[in-house]
Amino acid sequence: MVKSPTPTLSSPRSGAATGRVELRKVSVAFGAEAVLSNVDLTVEAGEFVCVIGPSGSGKSTALNLIAGLLTPASGEVLVSGEPVREPGAERGVVFQNYSLFPWKTALDNVAFGPRMQGNSRAEARRAAFVWLEKVGLSAYASRFPATLSGGMQQRVAIARALINRPAVLLMDEPFGALDAQTRALMQELLLDLWSNSRCTVFFVTHDVEEALILADRVIVLSASPGRILLDLPVRLPRPRPSDVFAYQAFNCAKMTCLKLIRQESRLAFDAPEVVQCFPR
Numbered sequence: 001m002v003k004s005p006t007p008t009l010s011s012p013r014s015g016a017a018t019g020r021v022e023l024r025k026v027s028v029a030f031g032a033e034a035v036l037s038n039v040d041l042t043v044e045a046g047e048f049v050c051v052i053g054p055s056g057s058g059k060s061t062a063l064n065l066i067a068g069l070l071t072p073a074s075g076e077v078l079v080s081g082e083p084v085r086e087p088g089a090e091r092g093v094v095f096q097n098y099s100l101f102p103w104k105t106a107l108d109n110v111a112f113g114p115r116m117q118g119n120s121r122a123e124a125r126r127a128a129f130v131w132l133e134k135v136g137l138s139a140y141a142s143r144f145p146a147t148l149s150g151g152m153q154q155r156v157a158i159a160r161a162l163i164n165r166p167a168v169l170l171m172d173e174p175f176g177a178l179d180a181q182t183r184a185l186m187q188e189l190l191l192d193l194w195s196n197s198r199c200t201v202f203f204v205t206h207d208v209e210e211a212l213i214l215a216d217r218v219i220v221l222s223a224s225p226g227r228i229l230l231d232l233p234v235r236l237p238r239p240r241p242s243d244v245f246a247y248q249a250f251n252c253a254k255m256t257c258l259k260l261i262r263q264e265s266r267l268a269f270d271a272p273e274v275v276q277c278f279p280r
């Protein structure tokens with residue numbers, strides 16, 4: 001990937017934005033269903049945190065709270081010390097289903113944020129091109145999303161989020177639909193971009209190995225309603241060595257997480273609602 005200097009654009013992010021994320025006694029319910037219960041979590045500025053847990057444990061809900069797409073029933077969500085009330089450019093979001101504008105080229109997808117912030121079309125496109133270079137896609141600038149592979153679309157989505165220089169990058173299973181090889185390359189690319197930007201990353205995944213490859217800390221949520229079962233510091237060197245899978249610390253952490261998730265998945269699977277659907 002080309003390491004180009006990023007052109008200066010007007011942006012809502014001030015130098016003071018720290019990217020610290022705080023969930024304070026946060027609970028969320030959808031109707032009668034409690035989804036998150038009394039969650040307290042602080043992610044320090046610049047930290048890379050991965051959230052794992054059984055299906056339905058509220059991982060995406062937590063991410064949506066930080067994104068400003070949801071409000072908690074009780075408790076508070078703060079980013080850089082400010083309460084989150086709505087989405088904002090200082091919090092970039094990348095979802096699993098690429099969510100690019102299908103009618104815009106790769107270049108114009110990436111240029112979208114700077115345009116919204118009042119930059120001229122030429123300035124926005126210049127900056128977008130640099131970001132496409134950073135994710136190795138400058139040759140595909142004029143292509144529409146439908147003509148790009150899944151991995152390429154996710155690279156465009158990451159560039160589109162990072163061009164706004166977000167204090168916090170929120171990623172909801174961004175590599176979940178990719179094949180193993182592409183996924184590994186995307187993980188490397190993300191770590192490379194993060195080590196240069198040093199924004200805070202809140203990354204939701206189902207994949208324990210992915211969490212351990214990427215994160216400074218891994219948060220394990222319980223079965224619904226989600227609460228924090230484990231807050232595990234990942235004591236592995238950075239950059240992660242290519243043989244990290246062979247490290248004892250990696251495998252101990254992996255087994256600890258897998259065991260917890262399996263227990264919790266079993267609880268969710270045997271929950272009364274499920275049994276009621278299939279009476280014996």
Ligand SMILES: Nc1ncnc2c1ncn2[C@@H]1O[C@H](COP(=O)(O)OP(=O)(O)OP(=O)(O)O)[C@@H](O)[C@H]1O
Binds near residue numbers: 053054055056057206
């Ligand atoms: N907008 C919504 N309206 C009603 N229920 C919702 C809504 N969003 C999520 N839920 C419910 O909240 C619970 C938690 O969902 P969430 O997507 O946060 O879990 P998750 O841990 O990310 O799950 P998965 O790993 O399967 O993606 C689920 O039971 C889900 O059905």
